[in-house]
Amino acid sequence: KAGVTQTPRYLIKTRGQQVTLSCSPISGHRSVSWYQQTPGQGLQFLFEYFSETQRNKGNFPGRFSGRQFSNSRSEMNVSTLELGDSALYLCASSLRQGANEQFFGPGTRLTVL
Amino acid sequence: QKEVEQNSGPLSVPEGAIASLNCTYSDRGSQSFFWYRQYSGKSPELIMFIYSNGDKEDGRFTAQLNKASQYVSLLIRDSQPSDSATYLCAVTGTASKLTFGTGTRLQVTL
Numbered sequence: 001k002a003g004v005t006q007t008p009r010y011l012i013k014t015r016g017q018q019v020t021l022s023c024s025p026i027s028g029h030r031s032v033s034w035y036q037q038t039p040g041q042g043l044q045f046l047f048e049y050f051s052e053t054q055r056n057k058g059n060f061p062g063r064f065s066g067r068q069f070s071n072s073r074s075e076m077n078v079s080t081l082e083l084g085d086s087a088l089y090l091c092a093s094s095l096r097q098g099a100n101e102q103f104f105g106p107g108t109r110l111t112v113l
Numbered sequence: 114q115k116e117v118e119q120n121s122g123p124l125s126v127p128e129g130a131i132a133s134l135n136c137t138y139s140d141r142g143s144q145s146f147f148w149y150r151q152y153s154g155k156s157p158e159l160i161m162f163i164y165s166n167g168d169k170e171d172g173r174f175t176a177q178l179n180k181a182s183q184y185v186s187l188l189i190r191d192s193q194p195s196d197s198a199t200y201l202c203a204v205t206g207t208a209s210k211l212t213f214g215t216g217t218r219l220q221v222t223l
Binding site: 033035042043044045048055056058088090097098100101102103104105106107 | 145147157159208216
């Protein structure tokens with residue numbers, strides 16, 4: 001079975017721009033969660049999507065948004081980028097909703113200049 | 114108080130020894146507990162999960178859970194240099210979201 005895939009793997013943007021990241025879960029997995037990982041804050045939960053609906057949300061500003069499509073693929077969008085948004089963005093898929101065993105993709109490394 | 118706490122390390126153990134990694138959590142309603150391994154520059158990899166009090170063994174790995182003490186640990190027997198990584202403890206709390214500790218860096222020395 002193919003694992004979780006994320007595109008692009010690396011991205012460089014400038015402040016004020018917006019960015020869209022994509023995640024394809026493991027086949028058969030219907031839940032996709034997104035995380036931000038930084039050296040200072042560690043792994044922080046952004047949101048979880050299940051059946052095309054956001055089911056849970058972390059403590060991030062509204063500039064961070066996401067969606068899920070009928071094939072369970074998910075996208076995450078960050079608008080009006082700030083320097084502090086530079087991070088590794090990870091998505092994780094699981095069979096069911098609610099933070100059971102999650103399997104991570106390779107991540108997208110975002111650098112904001 | 115952080116929701117999930119881990120000693121950042123580094124924890125240094127000689128090859129062949131037992132590495133003991135510890136984690137405490139604050140949400141008494143937490144139901145599910147996970148250990149992830151993350152190599153430098155890579156994404157986290159799920160290595161163990163435990164839902165009930167007691168021990169769960171998988172190969173060289175043993176997860177231990179004590180809900181009364183709000184404590185979960187990971188033992189790695191016969192530690193190998195390839196076990197050198199950061200180990201992340203993650204807990205599903207009452208809000209049904211996965212909260213991670215900041216990780217313990219393990220170094221297995223020759």
